[in-house]
Amino acid sequence: MPKAQILNKYREEKIIKFILKEIPKINGIYSLNIKRNIILKRFVTEDSTKFTGIKITNFDQGIQIELHILIYYGSNIPQLCYEIQQRVKEFIESEIGLKILSIDITVDGVIYE
Numbered sequence: 349m350p351k352a353q354i355l356n357k358y359r360e361e362k363i364i365k366f367i368l369k370e371i372p373k374i375n376g377i378y379s380l381n382i383k384r385n386i387i388l389k390r391f392v393t394e395d396s397t398k399f400t401g402i403k404i405t406n407f408d409q410g411i412q413i414e415l416h417i418l419i420y421y422g423s424n425i426p427q428l429c430y431e432i433q434q435r436v437k438e439f440i441e442s443e444i445g446l447k448i449l450s451i452d453i454t455v456d457g458v459i460y461e
Contacts, residue, residue, distance in 0.1 A: 363440060381456040421458050
């Protein structure tokens with residue numbers, strides 16, 4: 349049986365800081381959808397990654413990440429999602445040393461500017 353991977357608070361915070369800093373730099377991304385999670389905070393009792401538009405779930409085999417984003421109108425959604433997945437996966441596997449099971453991205457809205 350494989351050894352369970354450990355996602356402690358330090359590793360979780362390091363992942364969150366990376367995502368909060370790097371994802372908005374991708375051309376076409378407006379931001380992570382923080383507002384959605386502030387609304388959900390009223391109904392959720394656990395401290396789920398401080399409601400940043402990021403949810404990290406730890407399993408014995410690795411971690412699963414769920415991101416909620418807002419994008420600019422006209423953005424190539426499949427390309428944006430692929431780029432996010434690649435950046436996050438590369439960082440976590442090389443810098444944190446955890447296996448990624450999935451990175452699920454939900455586009456919650458489109459910003460017209």
